[in-house]
Amino acid sequence: xxxxxxxxxxxxxxxxxxxxxxxxxxxxxxxxxxxxxxxxxxxxxxxxxxxxxxxxxxxxxxxxxxxxxxxxxxxxxxxxxxxxxxxxxxxxxxxxxxxxxxxxxxxxxxxxxxxxxxxxxxxxxxxxxxxxxxxxxxxxxxxxxxxxxxxxxxxxxxxxxxxxxxxxxxxxxxxxxxxxxxxxxxxxxxxxxxxxxxxxxxxxxxxxxxxxxxxxxxxxxxxxxxxxxxxxxxxxxxxxxxxxxxxxxxxxxxxxxxxxxxxxxxxxxxxxxxxxxxxxxxxxxxxxxxxxxxxxxxxxxxxxxxxxxxxxxxxxxxxxxxxxxxxxxxxxxxxxxxxxxxxxxxxxxxxxxxxxxxxxxxxxxxxxxxxxxxxxxxxxxxxxxxxxxxxxxxxxxxxxxxxxxxxxxxxxxxxxxxxxxxxxxxxxxxxxxxxxxxxxxxxxxxx
Amino acid sequence: xxxxxxxxxxxxxxxxxxxxxxxxxxxxxxxxxxxxxxxxxxxxxxxxxxxxxxxxxxxxxxxxxxxxxxxxxxxxxxxxxxxxxxxxxxxxxxxxxxxxxxxxxxxxxxxxxxxxxxxxxxxxxxxxxxxxxxxxxxxxxxxxxxxxxxxxxxxxxxxxxxxxxxxxxxxxxxxxxxxxxxxxxxxxxxxxxxxxxxxxxxxxxxxxxxxxxxxxxxxxxxxxxxxxxxxxxxxxxxxxxxxxxxxxxxxxxxxxxxxxxxxxxxxxxxxxxxxxxxxxxxxxxxxxxxxxxxxxxxxxxxxxxxxxxxxxxxxxxxxxxxxxxxxxxxxxxxxxxxxxxxxxxxxxxxxxxxxxxxxxxxxxxxxxxxxxxxxxxxxxxxxxxxxxxxxxxxxxxxxxxxxxxxxxxxxxxxxxxxxxxxxxxxxxxxxxxxxxxxxxxxxxxxxxxxxxxxxxxxxxxxxxxxxxxxxxxxxxxxxxxxxxxxxxxxxxxxxxxxxxxxxxxx
Numbered sequence: 047x048x049x050x051x052x053x054x055x056x057x058x059x060x061x062x063x064x065x066x067x068x069x070x071x072x073x074x075x076x077x078x079x080x081x082x083x084x085x086x087x088x089x090x091x092x093x094x095x096x097x098x099x100x101x102x103x104x105x106x107x108x109x110x111x112x113x114x115x116x117x118x119x120x121x122x123x124x125x126x127x128x129x130x131x132x133x134x135x136x137x138x139x140x141x142x143x144x145x146x147x148x149x150x151x152x153x154x155x156x157x158x159x160x161x162x163x164x165x166x167x168x169x170x171x172x173x174x175x176x177x178x179x180x181x182x183x184x185x186x187x188x189x190x191x192x193x194x195x196x197x198x199x200x201x202x203x204x205x206x207x208x209x210x211x212x213x214x215x216x217x218x219x220x221x222x223x224x225x226x227x228x229x230x231x232x233x234x235x236x237x238x239x240x241x242x243x244x245x246x247x248x249x250x251x252x253x254x255x256x257x258x259x260x261x262x263x264x265x266x267x268x269x270x271x272x273x274x275x276x277x278x279x280x281x282x283x284x285x286x287x288x289x290x291x292x293x294x295x296x297x298x299x300x301x302x303x304x305x306x307x308x309x310x311x312x313x314x315x316x317x318x319x320x321x322x323x324x325x326x327x328x329x330x331x332x333x334x335x336x337x338x339x340x341x342x343x344x345x346x347x348x349x350x351x352x353x354x355x356x357x358x359x360x361x362x363x364x365x366x367x368x369x370x371x372x373x374x375x376x377x378x379x380x381x382x383x384x385x386x387x388x389x390x391x392x393x394x395x396x397x398x399x400x401x402x403x404x405x406x407x408x409x410x411x412x413x414x415x416x417x418x419x420x421x422x423x424x425x426x427x428x429x430x431x432x433x434x435x436x437x438x439x440x441x442x443x444x445x446x447x448x449x450x451x452x453x454x455x456x457x458x459x460x461x462x463x464x465x466x467x468x469x470x471x472x473x474x475x476x477x478x479x480x481x482x483x484x485x486x487x488x489x490x491x492x493x
Numbered sequence: 494x495x496x497x498x499x500x501x502x503x504x505x506x507x508x509x510x511x512x513x514x515x516x517x518x519x520x521x522x523x524x525x526x527x528x529x530x531x532x533x534x535x536x537x538x539x540x541x542x543x544x545x546x547x548x549x550x551x552x553x554x555x556x557x558x559x560x561x562x563x564x565x566x567x568x569x570x571x572x573x574x575x576x577x578x579x580x581x582x583x584x585x586x587x588x589x590x591x592x593x594x595x596x597x598x599x600x601x602x603x604x605x606x607x608x609x610x611x612x613x614x615x616x617x618x619x620x621x622x623x624x625x626x627x628x629x630x631x632x633x634x635x636x637x638x639x640x641x642x643x644x645x646x647x648x649x650x651x652x653x654x655x656x657x658x659x660x661x662x663x664x665x666x667x668x669x670x671x672x673x674x675x676x677x678x679x680x681x682x683x684x685x686x687x688x689x690x691x692x693x694x695x696x697x698x699x700x701x702x703x704x705x706x707x708x709x710x711x712x713x714x715x716x717x718x719x720x721x722x723x724x725x726x727x728x729x730x731x732x733x734x735x736x737x738x739x740x741x742x743x744x745x746x747x748x749x750x751x752x753x754x755x756x757x758x759x760x761x762x763x764x765x766x767x768x769x770x771x772x773x774x775x776x777x778x779x780x781x782x783x784x785x786x787x788x789x790x791x792x793x794x795x796x797x798x799x800x801x802x803x804x805x806x807x808x809x810x811x812x813x814x815x816x817x818x819x820x821x822x823x824x825x826x827x828x829x830x831x832x833x834x835x836x837x838x839x840x841x842x843x844x845x846x847x848x849x850x851x852x853x854x855x856x857x858x859x860x861x862x863x864x865x866x867x868x869x870x871x872x873x874x875x876x877x878x879x880x881x882x883x884x885x886x887x888x889x890x891x892x893x894x895x896x897x898x899x900x901x902x903x904x905x906x907x908x909x910x911x912x913x914x915x916x917x918x919x920x921x922x923x924x925x926x927x928x929x930x931x932x933x934x935x936x937x938x939x940x941x942x943x944x945x946x947x948x949x950x951x952x953x954x955x956x957x958x959x960x961x962x963x964x965x966x967x968x969x970x971x972x973x974x975x976x977x978x979x980x981x982x983x984x985x986x987x988x989x990x991x992x993x994x995x996x997x998x999x
Contacts, residue, residue: 124781
């Protein structure tokens with residue numbers, strides 16, 4: 047294994063190793079102090095940044111476009127292979143670098159921000175697992191391995207939304223986000239299966255799988271479902287404001303920077319396929335445009351800073367989708383990088399936004415002139431009122447999903463419960479009926 | 494190592510594996526002391542004997558030995574983990590009796606012995622003072638499965654004049670009637686729709702850990718792998734997809750059913766049922782990926798559901814038996830380690846990356862989608878719903894505001910912690926290095942597939958469905974078995990065309 051390859055393996059595996067070690071030690075009863083934890087985190091990510099810089103330097107010096115490490119197959123059955131290949135190329139290198147740098151920064155920020163918080167250890171544990179999942183997804187040499195990292199990002203995201211676990215709303219919202227993630231991930235699983243089925247593999251380390259135009263369209267549509275779910279694109283945007291229940295540092299890194307762009311990365315990775323699938327490209331563009339418009343309108347009516355920032359992110363990611371749909375790959379990558387860093391900064395400053403405004407007002411000697419007037423002037427009062435009602439319910443997206451999908455499913459579940467109850471004793475049936483509720487605990491006023 | 498172990502007389506070691514727990518059960522009935530130690534030691538002896546059998550087994554024929562080892566280890570773990578409140582000589586004696594009967598079924602080569610083991614494994618669940626479930630369904634379902642199996646074996650003997658499985662292999666003894674009765678036995682024992690409700694009733698009313706052991710014997714899947722496929726290749730070829738569709742339907746039905754269930758025990762039963770139904774679907778997929786995935790998933794479901802039921806029982810003895818998923822209980826504050834064990838086992842059941850189920854689910858989904866492009870999509874959908882259900886249960890039990898009404902209770906005790914940690918290590922290390930287990934099961938799949946292929950070859954090779962699907966490109970790595978690959982046409986139409994085609998050829 048050459049030096050760049052060793053560096054790549056270390057960069058990807060280090061957060062996972064730290065997570066595993068800390069989890070094991072916790073299981074044995076050892077909980078590190080805040081100082082030890084933040085130092086371990088700082089050292090791990092600093093080492094990763096250093097090695098990634100060395101890797102970049104080597105690539106620049108040798109003129110190579112990519113570095114890959116093959117570990118063989120994770121498992122293999124008959125002709126089906128799950129290749130364990132890590133790769134950094136011109137697409138994945140910026141994403142890997144962004145993940146390492148931002149994770150390290152968030153780690154340092156959180157050491158102060160979450161000082162004496164009861165979930166301090168849990169936060170850092172999940173931060174390492176998230177970084178590992180993201181790096182695995184971005185450095186994967188095949189869609190199979192990307193799925194593994196993708197799922198890890200999802201589960202850590204959900205667990206961090208429920209970080210303030212003593213309050214029911216974050217917990218219930220995390221459940222909702224988890225449901226959307228899992229539903230959309232079906233698209234990724236089926237898309238990868240389709241690639242295996244038609245091309246015999248889902249590896250992109252040696253070029254994309256060779257499939258026909260119709261097959262590429264089908265695969266891309268499935269991948270688009272997964273990407274739209276992860277990037278909170280229409281019609282799955284309803285989970286994004288719910289995800290703001292998590293602590294600010296996790297909101298910054300997940301929904302300002304890395305997780306929200308994972309969907310865009312998936313589409314960028316599948317771009318060669320997308321180029322052969324004009325129908326899918328049009329779908330990407332349409333979804334991006336609609337989301338961008340939805341995000342910018344809805345964000346204007348948000349009352350809290352984090353949610354308005356989340357919708358601002360949504361708007362930018364919608365624009366990134368449009369760029370990907372048109373095949374402007376370099377522009378999309380540059381857009382993602384710039385947006386991720388700026389948005390992370392904005393999220394991290396969100397808790398002190400009032401303080402910042404006061405400082406700004408002091409500096410300029412008055413209030414900042416309000417923006418958006420020009421858009422409002424173009425619309426009639428009636429349209430403005432209608433739009434306001436529309437955005438207050440976040441474009442009715444959750445209502446539509448609830449009414450057309452969730453409630454019928456729950457009704458079906460209740461019907462099945464009644465069918466199961468046939469033949470049971472009256473007491474058991476009463477217990478069954480009283481135990482089944484479609485409403486969340488918050489709605490029932492239990493908490 | 495295998496060569497060194499080859500000198501061991503298999504019958505003696507098998508007798509040791511089965512006889513030790515039974516002897517210990519008898520001992521406990523008489524002595525009634527140190528039940529935990531006796532139970533653990535007896536299960537440990539069974540595990541050691543099963544390990545020897547596994548080492549001596551030829552490659553590709555070690556599935557049942559591996560299952561014996563797994564079940565013995567599970568029982569040993571259960572004997573250590575079972576809460577003090579439940580740890581009396583009757584409970585441990587029943588568990589040991591169940592272990593002996595299960596190992597008898599796993600190791601039997603004879604239909605009569607198989608039937609005896611099947612009956613013995615159910616006997617503790619007919620004893621009201623031991624099982625304690627008030628519902629009539631579990632006993633009825635078990636009884637019906639026994640009756641169906643006994644009738645099937647009777648018909649098989651009448652037709653085949655033998656009890657030996659080897660001598661009956663491929664002869665379809667008893668024809669469609671015997672096959673149908675075996676399928677009925679599978680449906681009742683495994684809890685396939687519409688006979689699924691007894692599993693939840695048993696989990697809710699019965700003792701948690703022994704019931705989990707009963708469910709994790711997976712006798713339904715065993716019957717398919719052990720009797721139906723080898724003995725009835727031609728009949729299975731025609732009618733086996735019905736069982737597969739029922740299994741897929743069960744996976745979805747139970748997954749939907751779990752969405753509004755609030756009783757933790759019933760919820761876990763639904764999860765176990767839904768995931769274990771996927772095992773049947775994988776076995777029927779007749780692809781290497783599907784069968785290997787099903788066999789690996791068998792191990793995952795067994796360990797994970799045992800862990801989940803174990804953690805739930807530990808919570809019940811600490812915080813009361815009226816736990817519910819209808820409100821937040823905030824138990825993570827009281828028992829953080831139990832919360833983590835529950836989360837890992839739960840997520841390991843539904844395909845968390847880094848656990849063994851990620852591999853098994855990956856293979857299962859590929860296998861079922863390959864053989865059933867339309868209905869196969871149900872497997873990932875059901876798994877996604879199960880994931881939401883397990884997360885909901887975790888969130889309601891462990892998260893939320895801390896209940897001040899609870900007395901402060903200990904987290905996982907060292908004894909419980911080590912056993913649960915061993916389970917977690919199995920699913921995690923198995924997930925990180927899955928090749929050993931996957932290769933083992935893959936070899937087993939290579940043994941099973943010819944049986945399925947034989948079943949396919951017994952059908953007309955120019956079946957219009959086959960032609961249609963091959964033209965559509967659905968052959969590839971699926972060998973020549975896609976006759977039953979899913980199409981949008983209904984099963985009845987499919988069946989009717991097949992019969993007409995066969996009649997026309999005749």
